[in-house]
Structures are given as C-alpha cells and as structure tokens.
Amino acid sequence: MKKVIMGLAVFAFALSASAADYVVGFAQTGAESMWRTANTDSIKSEAAKRGINLVFSDAQQKQENQIRAIRSFIAQGVDIIGFPPIVESGWEPVLQEAKEAGIPVITTDRRVNTSDESLFLTFLGSDFVAEGKMAADWLIRELGCNVQADVFELVGVVGAAPSIDRKKGFEDGIANTPGIKIVKSQSGDFTRAKGKEVMEAFIKSPEWTNSKQRVVYGHNDDMVLGAIQAMEEAGIDPSSEAILIGIDGVADAFQAIVDGKMHCTIECNPLLGPQFFDLVDQVMNGKTLPREVFSVDGTYDYFCAPALLPLRKTLY
Numbered sequence: 296m297k298k299v300i301m302g303l304a305v306f307a308f309a310l311s312a313s314a315a316d317y318v319v320g321f322a323q324t325g326a327e328s329m330w331r332t333a334n335t336d337s338i339k340s341e342a343a344k345r346g347i348n349l350v351f352s353d354a355q356q357k358q359e360n361q362i363r364a365i366r367s368f369i370a371q372g373v374d375i376i377g378f379p380p381i382v383e384s385g386w387e388p389v390l391q392e393a394k395e396a397g398i399p400v401i402t403t404d405r406r407v408n409t410s411d412e413s414l415f416l417t418f419l420g421s422d423f424v425a426e427g428k429m430a431a432d433w434l435i436r437e438l439g440c441n442v443q444a445d446v447f448e449l450v451g452v453v454g455a456a457p458s459i460d461r462k463k464g465f466e467d468g469i470a471n472t473p474g475i476k477i478v479k480s481q482s483g484d485f486t487r488a489k490g491k492e493v494m495e496a497f498i499k500s501p502e503w504t505n506s507k508q509r510v511v512y513g514h515n516d517d518m519v520l521g522a523i524q525a526m527e528e529a530g531i532d533p534s535s536e537a538i539l540i541g542i543d544g545v546a547d548a549f550q551a552i553v554d555g556k557m558h559c560t561i562e563c564n565p566l567l568g569p570q571f572f573d574l575v576d577q578v579m580n581g582k583t584l585p586r587e588v589f590s591v592d593g594t595y596d597y598f599c600a601p602a603l604l605p606l607r608k609t610l611y
C-alpha cells in the first residue's frame with residue numbers, strides 16, 4: 296500500500312512496483328458451481344505463486360455481500376480491486392466510491408452494466424454471447440437444419456451477464472432454424488440442486504410429454520448435471536430421451552459425456568488467475584490496459600471428450 300504514503304513513494308511505485316509491494320482485494324461471488332471453485336483456486340494459487348498479498352472475500356451468492364466486501368477493501372486502502380459482478384446492474388455507487396478513493400477496479404468473468412465506463416479499468420473473461428451461439432451452432436450441426444426440436448432452457452442467475460448473454464447467443468444462433476423452439480425457460484441459479492429442481496418441473500410439463508425431440512440447454516454444466524439426476528430419478532434415460540448441452544467444460548460434464556448422459560459442453564475457461572495478475576501488474580506499473588481482454592473457449596462433445604477427460608480432470 297505504498298501509494299498512499301507520500302508523493303515520492305507513489306512515483307517509485309509507478310516505476311517499478313513488484314508483486315510483494317501491493318495489496319489486491321478480490322470479491323468472489325460464492326462457490327455455486329465447479330467452475331467457480333476452479334476460478335477461486337486459480338486466483339488464490341496464482342497470488343500465492345507470485346507472492347501477492349491477496350485479500351479474498353466470498354459473497355455467498357449475494358450482491359449486497361459483494362458490495363460490502365468492496366467497501367471494506369476501500370476502507371482497508373487496498374491498491375487494486377478485482378471482482379466478478381454477480382449481476383450486471385447496481386454497481387455505480389460502490390464503484391464511484393472506489394474511483395474517489397483512487398483504487399482501480401478490474402471486473403473478471405462477468406461484466407457490469409454502467410453508462411460511466413470510467414468506473415472500471417477493464418474486463419477480463421469469456422464472450423458469453425459467443426458461448427450461447429456456439430451451443431446453438433453445435434445443436435444445429437447435430438440435428439441438421441430441417442428438424443423440429445423443443446428446447447428446455449435452464450437459465451443461470453437472473454440478471455447475471457452469463458445468463459443474459461448465453462440466452463441471447465443461443466436465440467441468435469437458432470433464429471434462422473424455425474423448427475427449434477425454446478418451449479420452457481426457468482432459472483436454476485447456476486447450481487446443481489436448483490437445476491435438478493427445475494428439471495423435475497419440466498419433466499412433468501405437457502411440453503415435455505408431447506415433445507418428439509427434446510433438448511436441455513443449460514447456461515452452465517452444474518444445472519445440466521442436476522437435470523440428469525432429475526431425469527434418472529424419474530426413470531428417464533438421458534442418453535436417448537433428450538440432447539443435453541451445457542456450458543463451462545468442467546470435468547464432471549466431460550465424465551457425463553463419456554458416460555453418454557450428456558452430449559456437449561461449451562468451454563468457459565475459469566483459470567483467470569494468471570491473466571488477472573498480469574493485468575494487475577501492468578496497472579501497478581503505470582501501463583494502460585485494453586478495455587476488454589477475452590479468453591478463448593472451445594466446444595467439446597462425444598467425439599473429443601473421451602480423449603480429453605484425463606487432462607480435464609487435472610484442470611477443473
């Protein structure tokens with residue numbers, strides 16, 4: 296926290312700040328999914344590797360807790376703040392407070408929706424619209440263009456960037472394939488338990504009973520894995536009675552694909568630690584950052600999942 300000491304110290308800091316010199320506050324959303332756990336591990340292990348003083352907070356899936364954590368980082372006078380905004384809106388007041396305190400902010404994984412772009416330095420993460428579109432593209436390739444299919448959509452946390460964007464990307468992707476329709480859409484909060492609960496209701500609906508080709512599209516893998524549990528408990532065979540697509544590319548989804556219970560997962564790379572701390576380092580050394588930095592995602596289905604599963608288990 297040398298920057299707050301005196302003008303001279305600020306100058307020296309800007310010229311050659313090293314990792315041990317600064318304090319980074321990171322306000323995580325919670326531990327709602329395998330993806331999130333991998334993301335937290337990546338942030339913590341990279342900080343430890345670089346000898347960075349990390350102040351970490353877990354908001355337990357509540358925006359008010361994340362805001363409280365950021366306020367506490369400001370009060371502690373950390374040098375820089377990173378956070379994945381749990382939902383897109385409602386951040387202006389606290390980001391304004393950080394700005395007034397001279398503390399730069401990087402949003403990781405999820406974006407904020409604000410008209411004042413000066414409230415954060417940069418965004419680091421995946422292109423969620425592209426992920427939704429990749430899921431739709433895979434489905435169309437799998438089914439062919441002239442099919443009828445009913446999509447049962449498991450939405451993430453309402454108001455969260457990945458939920459909004461993955462819905463939009465998927466809808467854009469199927470827009471020119473009128474036979475594919477979203478017939479049910481409900482939030483499963485990105486958790487396995489809630490995904491299972493929502494799927495239990497979907498299974499009982501007339502849309503499910505009357506459908507000739509069912510597709511379960513989840514905004515993350517954990518909800519799809521919960522949906523598989525619901526199907527199996529109801530005596531429904533996931534391998535033959537629906538096509539199941541998730542997003543994240545976590546090891547359990549790869550395993551489900553290998554077991555024939557799930558069909559495709561679109562990657563969303565959670566290992567943002569190295570890129571995040573590279574950006575922190577650049578800011579601390581007076582460099583200007585691009586407004587956004589994207590990680591690159593892949594598509595994995597039953598052709599490639601078996602070969603890649605062993606490697607995946609070592610990642611996340």
Ligand code: AHR
Binds near residue numbers: 563
């Ligand atoms: O913001 C990324 C999303 O958040 C992941 O897809 C999901 O699993 C997590 O909870």
